[in-house]
Amino acid sequence: MKRRIFSLELILALVALVGIMAVGVGQAMGEGDEDGGKIIFTKPVKAVVFDHANHLAQGLDCESCHDEIFQMETGSAEAGDDFTMASLYEGKYCGACHDGETAFASNTRCTVCHIGVKGYNKETSTGTEEKKGHE
């Protein structure tokens, strides 16, 4: 009897652990994904989207940006104080390509990358709003 309870606890703990890991991976914007998935930056403003798939489809590969322009580690760009539009205009970060020649200039078409608070909520919600609507 005691043994059974123990094994039940073990199974529960395992399930919980897997769940936590899955959530953790999800927050890290798909670390396990081959292409890095979608990155959503929230600093310095909420929120900017970077979709790896879009950029790979343009013929870029990992080495195009990593590790010279962007480090692979999640959050490393946001950690810097110079991750601003002013830096982009100087050719840093996204501005390396988004200069008006290689890709559209950083000071144009703002909302292509800036998805805002609304976009952030859409990207991070797990369909809870839809459920509410049906109740």
Next chain:
Amino acid sequence: MKISNLERQKNEGPDALPSEERRKFLKFGLGVTGVFLGGSVLSLTSTRNALGEMGPVPPAGKFPYEPHYSMVIRQNRCIDCERCKEACVRTNNVPSFGYRTTILELEKDLGRGEKERVFMPVLCNHCNRPPCVRVCPTSATYKDKTNGIVMMNQKKCIGCKTCMAACPYNARYFDERKGIRAVDKCNFCFDTRISKGESKTACAAACPAQARIFGDLTDYSSELYKLVHAPEKVVWVLRPETGALPNVFYMND
């Protein structure tokens, strides 16, 4: 007075008669019958004083005001970071269930499967002919006589919400918190900032992209004046068909 002449006169209709005028008219009537102005109930002697109460009907809009506060929204600069909303809530004690300014989102179809996201900041337009003021039965909402800001006198508000229905811009909310229980709205931060010498509203000051420019439309040297009158730019207002003559101007730059 000839009846035939009166018949030929054009009917002013209800459009030209704001609630305040109706109230004045009623007061005038009470004056004539002597309920007001010290007359006895049956007297008709104080009509001269009563006429003084009536006053001339003001023109539909007396503008520009001085200063004539308004705002330019450079729409393509808005990235929905919502710092303006946060600043507004902090500054003006806005409850979670209402807003004085918010950001609308729409998707424009550019063709060939391409879409463009557009964020549109909205707030009270401080109209020159404000429909909300026209319908308020208690004059709780009014257009400030010097600066043209559409203000709220919450003590007078009876919470009928007619102004909320009349506003073409959905810029009003009912603050149902205890001790307030009145309609509230954007007042260009007049009580919290502008009257204290600040030059910008909280939202305009918080915007990292200068999408919101607040200023005086009669000040030729102001950035706002220059933007609104830039000959090469298209400037538009929201819902012009209502005839409210809004004071929030939109443009792309």
